[in-house]
Amino acid sequence: MVYIIIGTIAILISFIASIVQYKKAEPLWLRLFPWYLGFTMTIQLGGYLYSHFLLKSNYFIFNIQQIADFVFWVYIFLKIYKTKGVKVVLLGLAAFAIIFSGYNIIAGEGFYNFNSKTSTIISIVLLIFSLLYFAELFVNNNRINYFTIPTFWICTGLFFFNLGSIIYLGLFNYITSHKLDEDGKIYGVIIVTLNILMYALFTIGFFCRTIWKKMSY
Amino acid sequence: MEKNELLTYIIATTAILVLLGAFLLFVLLWYRRNKNQYIKEKQHMQSTLNQTLLQTRLEIQEETFKTISQEIHDNIGQALSFVKLSLNMMDGRIPPDIKEKLTESKELLGKTIQDLRDIARSLNPDFLSDSGLYGAIEQQLQLLEKTGEYKTTFNVMGIVYKNSQQRELVLFRIVQELLNNIIKHAEATTVNVLMNYRVDKLSITVSDNGKGFDTSAVQVTEKNNGLGMRNMLNRMSMIKGYITIESTPGEGTTSIIELPKETDL
Numbered sequence A: 001m002v003y004i005i006i007g008t009i010a011i012l013i014s015f016i017a018s019i020v021q022y023k024k025a026e027p028l029w030l031r032l033f034p035w036y037l038g039f040t041m042t043i044q045l046g047g048y049l050y051s052h053f054l055l056k057s058n059y060f061i062f063n064i065q066q067i068a069d070f071v072f073w074v075y076i077f078l079k080i081y082k083t084k085g086v087k088v089v090l091l092g093l094a095a096f097a098i099i100f101s102g103y104n105i106i107a108g109e110g111f112y113n114f115n116s117k118t119s120t121i122i123s124i125v126l127l128i129f130s131l132l133y134f135a136e137l138f139v140n141n142n143r144i145n146y147f148t149i150p151t152f153w154i155c156t157g158l159f160f161f162n163l164g165s166i167i168y169l170g171l172f173n174y175i176t177s178h179k180l181d182e183d184g185k186i187y188g189v190i191i192v193t194l195n196i197l198m199y200a201l202f203t204i205g206f207f208c209r210t211i212w213k214k215m216s217y
Numbered sequence B: 001m002e003k004n005e006l007l008t009y010i011i012a013t014t015a016i017l018v019l020l021g022a023f024l025l026f027v028l029l030w031y032r033r034n035k036n037q038y039i040k041e042k043q044h045m046q047s048t049l050n051q052t053l054l055q056t057r058l059e060i061q062e063e064t065f066k067t068i069s070q071e072i073h074d075n076i077g078q079a080l081s082f083v084k085l086s087l088n089m090m091d092g093r094i095p096p097d098i099k100e101k102l103t104e105s106k107e108l109l110g111k112t113i114q115d116l117r118d119i120a121r122s123l124n125p126d127f128l129s130d131s132g133l134y135g136a137i138e139q140q141l142q143l144l145e146k147t148g149e150y151k152t153t154f155n156v157m158g159i160v161y162k163n164s165q166q167r168e169l170v171l172f173r174i175v176q177e178l179l180n181n182i183i184k185h186a187e188a189t190t191v192n193v194l195m196n197y198r199v200d201k202l203s204i205t206v207s208d209n210g211k212g213f214d215t216s217a218v219q220v221t222e223k224n225n226g227l228g229m230r231n232m233l234n235r236m237s238m239i240k241g242y243i244t245i246e247s248t249p250g251e252g253t254t255s256i257i258e259l260p261k262e263t264d265l
Helices: A002-020 A028-054 A059-080 A084-107 A116-139 A150-170 A172-177 A185-216 B003-093 B096-123 B126-131 B133-146 B165-186 B215-225 B228-238
Strands: B151-158 B190-197 B201-208 B242-247 B253-260
Touching: A002 A028, A002 A185, A028 A059, A028 A185, A059 A084, A059 A116, A059 A150, A084 A116, A116 A150, A116 A172, A116 B003, A150 A172, A150 A185, A150 B003, A185 B003, B003 B096, B003 B228, B096 B126, B096 B133, B126 B133, B126 B165, B133 B151, B133 B165, B133 B190, B165 B190, B165 B201, B165 B228, B165 B253, B215 B242, B228 B242
Parallel strands: B151 B190
Antiparallel strands: B190 B201, B201 B253, B242 B253
Protein backbone atom coordinates (compact mmCIF):
# COMPACT_ATOMS: atom_id res chain seq x y z
CA MET A 1 0.00 0.00 0.00
CA VAL A 2 2.80 2.40 0.92
CA TYR A 3 4.37 1.93 -2.53
CA ILE A 4 1.08 2.77 -4.19
CA ILE A 5 0.81 5.96 -2.16
CA ILE A 6 4.40 7.05 -2.85
CA GLY A 7 4.10 6.16 -6.55
CA THR A 8 0.82 8.06 -6.83
CA ILE A 9 2.27 11.13 -5.09
CA ALA A 10 5.14 11.14 -7.61
CA ILE A 11 2.71 11.06 -10.55
CA LEU A 12 0.44 13.58 -8.86
CA ILE A 13 3.26 16.12 -8.45
CA SER A 14 4.25 15.69 -12.07
CA PHE A 15 0.59 15.91 -13.12
CA ILE A 16 0.12 19.19 -11.22
CA ALA A 17 3.37 20.54 -12.71
CA SER A 18 2.17 19.73 -16.21
CA ILE A 19 -1.12 21.53 -15.56
CA VAL A 20 0.61 24.59 -14.06
CA GLN A 21 2.90 24.84 -17.08
CA TYR A 22 0.16 23.94 -19.56
CA LYS A 23 -0.09 27.37 -21.21
CA LYS A 24 3.67 27.89 -21.31
CA ALA A 25 4.25 24.39 -22.69
CA GLU A 26 6.68 24.56 -25.59
CA PRO A 27 6.84 22.46 -27.79
CA LEU A 28 3.09 22.06 -28.07
CA TRP A 29 3.06 18.29 -27.63
CA LEU A 30 3.98 18.89 -23.99
CA ARG A 31 0.31 19.83 -23.57
CA LEU A 32 -0.56 16.17 -23.96
CA PHE A 33 1.21 15.34 -20.70
CA PRO A 34 -1.52 16.42 -18.27
CA TRP A 35 -3.86 14.05 -20.11
CA TYR A 36 -1.29 11.29 -20.21
CA LEU A 37 -0.36 11.63 -16.55
CA GLY A 38 -4.00 11.93 -15.52
CA PHE A 39 -4.79 8.77 -17.47
CA THR A 40 -1.80 6.90 -15.96
CA MET A 41 -2.75 7.96 -12.45
CA THR A 42 -6.37 6.89 -12.95
CA ILE A 43 -5.30 3.50 -14.30
CA GLN A 44 -2.83 2.93 -11.45
CA LEU A 45 -5.42 3.78 -8.81
CA GLY A 46 -8.23 2.05 -10.68
CA GLY A 47 -6.13 -1.11 -11.03
CA TYR A 48 -5.26 -1.09 -7.37
CA LEU A 49 -8.87 -0.50 -6.23
CA TYR A 50 -10.16 -3.15 -8.64
CA SER A 51 -7.93 -5.87 -7.23
CA HIS A 52 -8.30 -4.62 -3.65
CA PHE A 53 -12.09 -4.54 -3.53
CA LEU A 54 -13.06 -7.18 -6.07
CA LEU A 55 -10.17 -9.46 -5.11
CA LYS A 56 -9.49 -10.21 -8.77
CA SER A 57 -6.38 -9.95 -10.85
CA ASN A 58 -5.93 -6.50 -12.39
CA TYR A 59 -3.33 -7.63 -14.93
CA PHE A 60 -5.66 -7.17 -17.89
CA ILE A 61 -5.95 -3.46 -17.05
CA PHE A 62 -2.19 -3.03 -17.17
CA ASN A 63 -1.92 -5.17 -20.31
CA ILE A 64 -4.14 -2.66 -22.09
CA GLN A 65 -2.54 0.34 -20.40
CA GLN A 66 0.98 -0.57 -21.45
CA ILE A 67 -0.06 -0.71 -25.10
CA ALA A 68 -1.93 2.62 -24.88
CA ASP A 69 1.04 4.07 -23.04
CA PHE A 70 3.37 2.83 -25.76
CA VAL A 71 1.26 4.36 -28.53
CA PHE A 72 1.44 7.69 -26.70
CA TRP A 73 5.24 7.50 -26.59
CA VAL A 74 5.43 6.55 -30.26
CA TYR A 75 3.51 9.72 -31.07
CA ILE A 76 5.73 11.83 -28.80
CA PHE A 77 8.94 10.45 -30.33
CA LEU A 78 7.58 11.02 -33.82
CA LYS A 79 7.27 14.67 -32.83
CA ILE A 80 10.69 14.77 -31.19
CA TYR A 81 12.83 13.22 -33.90
CA LYS A 82 14.23 15.51 -36.55
CA THR A 83 15.73 12.93 -38.91
CA LYS A 84 13.49 11.16 -41.37
CA GLY A 85 15.52 7.93 -41.19
CA VAL A 86 15.13 7.78 -37.42
CA LYS A 87 11.38 8.26 -37.78
CA VAL A 88 11.25 5.31 -40.17
CA VAL A 89 13.15 3.16 -37.64
CA LEU A 90 10.73 4.32 -34.94
CA LEU A 91 7.68 3.37 -36.98
CA GLY A 92 9.17 -0.02 -37.84
CA LEU A 93 9.96 -0.82 -34.21
CA ALA A 94 6.57 0.50 -33.08
CA ALA A 95 4.75 -1.69 -35.60
CA PHE A 96 6.73 -4.71 -34.47
CA ALA A 97 6.01 -4.05 -30.77
CA ILE A 98 2.29 -3.50 -31.34
CA ILE A 99 1.92 -6.60 -33.51
CA PHE A 100 3.82 -8.60 -30.92
CA SER A 101 1.58 -7.23 -28.14
CA GLY A 102 -1.54 -8.28 -30.03
CA TYR A 103 -0.10 -11.69 -30.75
CA ASN A 104 0.91 -12.10 -27.09
CA ILE A 105 -2.61 -11.32 -25.90
CA ILE A 106 -4.28 -13.63 -28.44
CA ALA A 107 -1.87 -16.54 -28.66
CA GLY A 108 0.79 -15.96 -26.02
CA GLU A 109 0.55 -15.06 -22.37
CA GLY A 110 -3.16 -14.23 -22.70
CA PHE A 111 -5.37 -11.35 -21.66
CA TYR A 112 -5.70 -12.05 -17.94
CA ASN A 113 -2.05 -12.86 -17.21
CA PHE A 114 0.50 -10.13 -16.98
CA ASN A 115 2.09 -9.77 -20.45
CA SER A 116 5.66 -9.85 -19.25
CA LYS A 117 7.10 -10.42 -22.74
CA THR A 118 5.15 -7.49 -24.14
CA SER A 119 6.34 -5.38 -21.27
CA THR A 120 9.96 -6.35 -21.95
CA ILE A 121 9.66 -5.72 -25.68
CA ILE A 122 8.04 -2.32 -25.07
CA SER A 123 10.73 -1.41 -22.55
CA ILE A 124 13.49 -2.37 -25.00
CA VAL A 125 11.84 -0.43 -27.82
CA LEU A 126 11.37 2.65 -25.60
CA LEU A 127 15.01 2.36 -24.56
CA ILE A 128 16.01 2.33 -28.22
CA PHE A 129 13.78 5.38 -28.81
CA SER A 130 15.53 7.25 -25.99
CA LEU A 131 18.96 6.21 -27.27
CA LEU A 132 18.05 7.35 -30.78
CA TYR A 133 17.07 10.72 -29.32
CA PHE A 134 20.40 10.94 -27.48
CA ALA A 135 22.16 10.00 -30.72
CA GLU A 136 20.38 12.85 -32.52
CA LEU A 137 21.55 15.23 -29.80
CA PHE A 138 25.05 13.76 -30.00
CA VAL A 139 25.48 14.51 -33.69
CA ASN A 140 23.73 17.89 -33.61
CA ASN A 141 26.10 20.62 -34.75
CA ASN A 142 24.37 23.54 -33.03
CA ARG A 143 25.21 24.88 -29.62
CA ILE A 144 22.79 23.18 -27.25
CA ASN A 145 22.24 23.45 -23.54
CA TYR A 146 20.53 20.17 -22.71
CA PHE A 147 19.29 21.45 -19.39
CA THR A 148 16.97 23.93 -21.07
CA ILE A 149 15.31 21.33 -23.30
CA PRO A 150 12.17 19.68 -21.85
CA THR A 151 12.56 16.77 -24.26
CA PHE A 152 15.97 15.94 -22.82
CA TRP A 153 14.62 15.63 -19.28
CA ILE A 154 11.59 13.64 -20.38
CA CYS A 155 13.65 11.22 -22.45
CA THR A 156 16.16 10.85 -19.64
CA GLY A 157 13.35 9.97 -17.22
CA LEU A 158 11.90 7.45 -19.63
CA PHE A 159 15.35 6.03 -20.33
CA PHE A 160 16.12 5.41 -16.65
CA PHE A 161 12.70 3.94 -15.94
CA ASN A 162 12.90 1.44 -18.75
CA LEU A 163 16.53 0.61 -18.10
CA GLY A 164 15.83 -0.07 -14.44
CA SER A 165 12.57 -1.94 -14.85
CA ILE A 166 13.50 -4.14 -17.79
CA ILE A 167 15.03 -6.95 -15.72
CA TYR A 168 12.24 -7.20 -13.16
CA LEU A 169 9.39 -6.85 -15.66
CA GLY A 170 11.10 -9.28 -18.00
CA LEU A 171 11.29 -11.87 -15.25
CA PHE A 172 7.93 -10.91 -13.74
CA ASN A 173 6.14 -14.16 -14.55
CA TYR A 174 9.11 -16.23 -13.43
CA ILE A 175 9.36 -14.29 -10.16
CA THR A 176 5.65 -14.61 -9.41
CA SER A 177 5.39 -18.28 -10.38
CA HIS A 178 8.39 -19.15 -8.16
CA LYS A 179 7.12 -16.85 -5.42
CA LEU A 180 10.46 -15.07 -5.25
CA ASP A 181 8.93 -11.76 -4.24
CA GLU A 182 5.70 -12.76 -2.56
CA ASP A 183 5.16 -9.54 -0.60
CA GLY A 184 6.13 -7.42 -3.62
CA LYS A 185 8.79 -5.58 -1.64
CA ILE A 186 11.50 -5.78 -4.27
CA TYR A 187 9.01 -4.80 -6.95
CA GLY A 188 7.90 -1.89 -4.81
CA VAL A 189 11.42 -0.65 -4.15
CA ILE A 190 12.56 -0.92 -7.78
CA ILE A 191 9.47 0.35 -9.56
CA VAL A 192 8.61 3.08 -7.06
CA THR A 193 12.22 4.36 -7.02
CA LEU A 194 12.26 4.44 -10.80
CA ASN A 195 8.83 6.04 -10.88
CA ILE A 196 9.96 8.79 -8.53
CA LEU A 197 13.07 9.37 -10.64
CA MET A 198 11.10 9.40 -13.89
CA TYR A 199 8.34 11.72 -12.72
CA ALA A 200 10.85 14.01 -11.01
CA LEU A 201 12.71 14.33 -14.32
CA PHE A 202 9.41 14.92 -16.14
CA THR A 203 8.59 17.68 -13.64
CA ILE A 204 11.98 19.31 -14.20
CA GLY A 205 11.28 19.04 -17.93
CA PHE A 206 7.99 20.95 -17.55
CA PHE A 207 9.72 23.72 -15.61
CA CYS A 208 13.23 23.61 -17.05
CA ARG A 209 13.12 26.87 -18.99
CA THR A 210 11.93 28.84 -15.96
CA ILE A 211 14.47 27.21 -13.66
CA TRP A 212 17.33 27.79 -16.07
CA LYS A 213 16.35 31.42 -16.61
CA LYS A 214 16.39 32.05 -12.87
CA MET A 215 19.79 30.42 -12.58
CA SER A 216 21.17 32.55 -15.38
CA TYR A 217 20.22 35.89 -13.84
CA MET B 1 20.16 -20.88 -6.93
CA GLU B 2 18.55 -19.69 -3.74
CA LYS B 3 15.61 -17.35 -3.68
CA ASN B 4 17.46 -14.50 -2.01
CA GLU B 5 20.50 -14.97 -4.19
CA LEU B 6 18.37 -14.64 -7.32
CA LEU B 7 16.69 -11.50 -6.02
CA THR B 8 20.09 -10.07 -5.17
CA TYR B 9 21.19 -10.74 -8.75
CA ILE B 10 18.08 -9.00 -10.07
CA ILE B 11 18.64 -5.95 -7.89
CA ALA B 12 22.38 -5.87 -8.62
CA THR B 13 21.86 -6.17 -12.39
CA THR B 14 19.22 -3.46 -12.27
CA ALA B 15 21.56 -1.19 -10.30
CA ILE B 16 24.43 -1.86 -12.74
CA LEU B 17 22.20 -1.10 -15.71
CA VAL B 18 21.05 2.18 -14.17
CA LEU B 19 24.65 3.12 -13.38
CA LEU B 20 25.67 2.28 -16.94
CA GLY B 21 22.85 4.49 -18.18
CA ALA B 22 24.02 7.29 -15.90
CA PHE B 23 27.56 6.87 -17.22
CA LEU B 24 26.30 7.02 -20.80
CA LEU B 25 24.47 10.25 -20.06
CA PHE B 26 27.51 11.66 -18.34
CA VAL B 27 29.60 10.92 -21.45
CA LEU B 28 26.94 12.57 -23.61
CA LEU B 29 26.90 15.70 -21.43
CA TRP B 30 30.69 15.84 -21.26
CA TYR B 31 31.00 15.46 -25.03
CA ARG B 32 28.35 18.14 -25.59
CA ARG B 33 30.13 20.52 -23.21
CA ASN B 34 33.32 20.20 -25.24
CA LYS B 35 31.43 20.46 -28.52
CA ASN B 36 29.59 23.57 -27.31
CA GLN B 37 32.93 25.11 -26.40
CA TYR B 38 34.30 24.24 -29.83
CA ILE B 39 31.21 25.65 -31.60
CA LYS B 40 31.43 28.82 -29.49
CA GLU B 41 35.09 29.33 -30.42
CA LYS B 42 34.33 28.63 -34.07
CA GLN B 43 31.45 31.13 -34.07
CA HIS B 44 33.64 33.70 -32.35
CA MET B 45 36.39 33.23 -34.93
CA GLN B 46 33.87 33.43 -37.75
CA SER B 47 32.39 36.58 -36.32
CA THR B 48 35.85 38.16 -35.86
CA LEU B 49 36.74 37.25 -39.43
CA ASN B 50 33.48 38.72 -40.72
CA GLN B 51 34.05 41.91 -38.74
CA THR B 52 37.58 42.23 -40.09
CA LEU B 53 36.42 41.62 -43.64
CA LEU B 54 33.62 44.14 -43.27
CA GLN B 55 35.93 46.70 -41.74
CA THR B 56 38.47 46.22 -44.53
CA ARG B 57 35.72 46.55 -47.09
CA LEU B 58 34.50 49.76 -45.51
CA GLU B 59 38.03 51.17 -45.32
CA ILE B 60 38.57 50.39 -49.01
CA GLN B 61 35.20 51.94 -49.82
CA GLU B 62 36.05 55.10 -47.88
CA GLU B 63 39.42 55.33 -49.62
CA THR B 64 37.68 54.98 -52.99
CA PHE B 65 35.17 57.66 -52.03
CA LYS B 66 38.00 59.92 -51.01
CA THR B 67 39.83 59.38 -54.30
CA ILE B 68 36.65 60.02 -56.31
CA SER B 69 35.97 63.11 -54.22
CA GLN B 70 39.48 64.47 -54.86
CA GLU B 71 39.21 63.67 -58.56
CA ILE B 72 35.90 65.54 -58.80
CA HIS B 73 37.26 68.49 -56.87
CA ASP B 74 40.72 68.71 -58.43
CA ASN B 75 40.12 67.65 -62.04
CA ILE B 76 36.48 67.73 -63.12
CA GLY B 77 35.66 70.70 -60.90
CA GLN B 78 38.73 72.61 -62.06
CA ALA B 79 37.99 71.84 -65.70
CA LEU B 80 34.41 73.00 -65.38
CA SER B 81 35.50 76.16 -63.58
CA PHE B 82 37.90 76.81 -66.44
CA VAL B 83 35.04 76.34 -68.93
CA LYS B 84 32.92 78.80 -66.92
CA LEU B 85 35.76 81.31 -66.92
CA SER B 86 36.14 80.93 -70.69
CA LEU B 87 32.42 81.47 -71.16
CA ASN B 88 32.63 84.62 -69.04
CA MET B 89 35.45 85.87 -71.23
CA MET B 90 33.31 85.29 -74.35
CA ASP B 91 30.52 87.40 -72.89
CA GLY B 92 31.24 90.70 -74.69
CA ARG B 93 32.06 89.23 -78.09
CA ILE B 94 28.92 87.30 -78.96
CA PRO B 95 25.78 88.33 -80.80
CA PRO B 96 22.78 89.24 -78.62
CA ASP B 97 20.61 86.30 -79.92
CA ILE B 98 23.10 83.75 -78.54
CA LYS B 99 23.72 85.68 -75.32
CA GLU B 100 20.56 84.41 -73.69
CA LYS B 101 21.53 80.81 -74.41
CA LEU B 102 24.99 81.49 -73.05
CA THR B 103 23.60 82.93 -69.82
CA GLU B 104 21.43 79.82 -69.37
CA SER B 105 24.43 77.59 -70.03
CA LYS B 106 26.52 79.50 -67.51
CA GLU B 107 23.81 79.14 -64.88
CA LEU B 108 23.51 75.44 -65.61
CA LEU B 109 27.26 75.08 -65.46
CA GLY B 110 27.36 76.95 -62.15
CA LYS B 111 24.72 74.60 -60.71
CA THR B 112 26.60 71.56 -62.00
CA ILE B 113 29.82 72.79 -60.42
CA GLN B 114 28.00 73.38 -57.12
CA ASP B 115 26.36 69.92 -57.26
CA LEU B 116 29.71 68.31 -57.97
CA ARG B 117 31.24 70.14 -55.05
CA ASP B 118 28.42 68.92 -52.80
CA ILE B 119 28.90 65.35 -53.99
CA ALA B 120 32.64 65.59 -53.56
CA ARG B 121 32.14 66.93 -50.06
CA SER B 122 29.72 64.21 -49.00
CA LEU B 123 31.99 61.52 -50.41
CA ASN B 124 35.01 62.77 -48.53
CA PRO B 125 35.27 61.26 -45.02
CA ASP B 126 37.10 64.38 -43.80
CA PHE B 127 33.89 66.31 -44.36
CA LEU B 128 32.44 64.55 -41.32
CA SER B 129 35.19 65.72 -39.00
CA ASP B 130 34.75 69.26 -40.28
CA SER B 131 30.96 69.44 -39.97
CA GLY B 132 30.30 66.89 -37.21
CA LEU B 133 27.70 64.12 -37.56
CA TYR B 134 24.60 66.23 -37.19
CA GLY B 135 26.04 68.99 -39.38
CA ALA B 136 26.79 66.44 -42.09
CA ILE B 137 23.29 64.93 -41.90
CA GLU B 138 21.73 68.37 -41.94
CA GLN B 139 23.67 69.21 -45.12
CA GLN B 140 22.42 66.01 -46.74
CA LEU B 141 18.87 67.13 -46.01
CA GLN B 142 19.61 70.57 -47.41
CA LEU B 143 20.75 68.89 -50.62
CA LEU B 144 17.42 67.10 -50.75
CA GLU B 145 15.57 70.37 -50.17
CA LYS B 146 17.54 71.99 -52.98
CA THR B 147 16.09 69.56 -55.49
CA GLY B 148 12.70 71.12 -54.80
CA GLU B 149 11.04 67.71 -54.63
CA TYR B 150 11.24 67.18 -50.89
CA LYS B 151 10.26 69.04 -47.79
CA THR B 152 12.59 68.11 -44.96
CA THR B 153 12.69 68.60 -41.21
CA PHE B 154 15.70 68.07 -39.02
CA ASN B 155 15.61 68.02 -35.22
CA VAL B 156 18.29 67.38 -32.64
CA MET B 157 17.39 66.53 -29.05
CA GLY B 158 19.59 66.09 -25.99
CA ILE B 159 23.15 67.14 -25.32
CA VAL B 160 25.28 66.51 -28.40
CA TYR B 161 28.34 64.33 -27.83
CA LYS B 162 30.93 62.94 -30.21
CA ASN B 163 31.36 59.29 -31.07
CA SER B 164 34.57 57.91 -32.50
CA GLN B 165 35.37 58.92 -36.10
CA GLN B 166 34.75 55.39 -37.41
CA ARG B 167 31.36 55.04 -35.71
CA GLU B 168 30.20 58.43 -36.91
CA LEU B 169 31.34 57.65 -40.43
CA VAL B 170 29.38 54.37 -40.44
CA LEU B 171 26.30 56.17 -39.05
CA PHE B 172 26.60 58.87 -41.66
CA ARG B 173 26.91 56.37 -44.50
CA ILE B 174 23.85 54.51 -43.24
CA VAL B 175 21.82 57.72 -43.07
CA GLN B 176 23.03 58.50 -46.62
CA GLU B 177 21.93 55.01 -47.71
CA LEU B 178 18.51 55.53 -46.12
CA LEU B 179 18.12 58.90 -47.84
CA ASN B 180 19.23 57.36 -51.15
CA ASN B 181 16.61 54.65 -50.71
CA ILE B 182 13.97 57.33 -50.16
CA ILE B 183 15.05 59.09 -53.38
CA LYS B 184 15.18 55.86 -55.38
CA HIS B 185 12.15 53.96 -54.16
CA ALA B 186 9.89 55.84 -51.74
CA GLU B 187 8.16 58.43 -53.95
CA ALA B 188 7.98 60.57 -50.84
CA THR B 189 7.43 64.31 -50.51
CA THR B 190 8.57 64.82 -46.92
CA VAL B 191 11.60 63.46 -45.12
CA ASN B 192 12.09 63.86 -41.38
CA VAL B 193 15.22 63.17 -39.40
CA LEU B 194 15.35 63.23 -35.64
CA MET B 195 18.62 62.81 -33.76
CA ASN B 196 18.15 62.07 -30.10
CA TYR B 197 21.27 62.14 -27.95
CA ARG B 198 20.16 60.14 -24.93
CA VAL B 199 22.21 59.43 -21.84
CA ASP B 200 22.89 55.84 -22.86
CA LYS B 201 22.58 55.94 -26.64
CA LEU B 202 22.20 57.99 -29.75
CA SER B 203 19.11 57.29 -31.80
CA ILE B 204 18.50 58.59 -35.29
CA THR B 205 15.03 58.30 -36.76
CA VAL B 206 14.65 58.74 -40.50
CA SER B 207 11.05 58.76 -41.71
CA ASP B 208 9.25 59.55 -44.91
CA ASN B 209 5.68 59.73 -46.19
CA GLY B 210 6.38 57.57 -49.23
CA LYS B 211 4.73 54.46 -50.57
CA GLY B 212 6.35 52.13 -48.00
CA PHE B 213 7.05 48.46 -48.60
CA ASP B 214 6.57 45.00 -47.22
CA THR B 215 9.58 44.54 -44.93
CA SER B 216 9.35 40.73 -44.84
CA ALA B 217 9.48 40.50 -48.64
CA VAL B 218 12.53 42.77 -48.81
CA GLN B 219 14.39 40.82 -46.14
CA VAL B 220 14.13 37.65 -48.20
CA THR B 221 15.36 39.36 -51.34
CA GLU B 222 18.22 41.10 -49.58
CA LYS B 223 19.36 37.84 -48.05
CA ASN B 224 19.90 36.53 -51.50
CA ASN B 225 21.89 39.34 -53.00
CA GLY B 226 23.56 40.53 -49.79
CA LEU B 227 23.06 44.22 -50.50
CA GLY B 228 21.15 47.21 -49.16
CA MET B 229 19.43 46.36 -45.94
CA ARG B 230 21.73 43.48 -45.08
CA ASN B 231 24.69 45.74 -45.71
CA MET B 232 23.29 48.30 -43.30
CA LEU B 233 22.63 45.61 -40.68
CA ASN B 234 26.21 44.36 -41.03
CA ARG B 235 27.62 47.85 -40.71
CA MET B 236 25.51 48.52 -37.65
CA SER B 237 26.60 45.29 -36.00
CA MET B 238 30.21 46.29 -36.67
CA ILE B 239 29.79 49.40 -34.53
CA LYS B 240 27.60 47.47 -32.06
CA GLY B 241 24.45 49.33 -32.97
CA TYR B 242 20.98 48.34 -34.15
CA ILE B 243 18.75 49.36 -36.97
CA THR B 244 15.02 48.78 -37.10
CA ILE B 245 13.02 49.44 -40.21
CA GLU B 246 9.26 49.71 -39.95
CA SER B 247 7.17 50.09 -43.02
CA THR B 248 3.67 49.41 -44.24
CA PRO B 249 2.72 49.66 -47.91
CA GLY B 250 1.10 53.06 -48.47
CA GLU B 251 2.07 54.46 -45.09
CA GLY B 252 5.71 55.46 -45.43
CA THR B 253 8.83 54.11 -43.79
CA THR B 254 10.49 54.78 -40.47
CA SER B 255 14.03 53.64 -39.81
CA ILE B 256 15.44 53.84 -36.32
CA ILE B 257 19.17 53.63 -35.79
CA GLU B 258 20.37 53.13 -32.24
CA LEU B 259 23.96 53.34 -31.14
CA PRO B 260 24.84 52.73 -27.49
CA LYS B 261 27.35 55.14 -25.99
CA GLU B 262 30.90 53.80 -26.29
CA THR B 263 31.40 53.88 -22.54
CA ASP B 264 28.35 51.61 -22.07
CA LEU B 265 29.68 48.86 -24.33
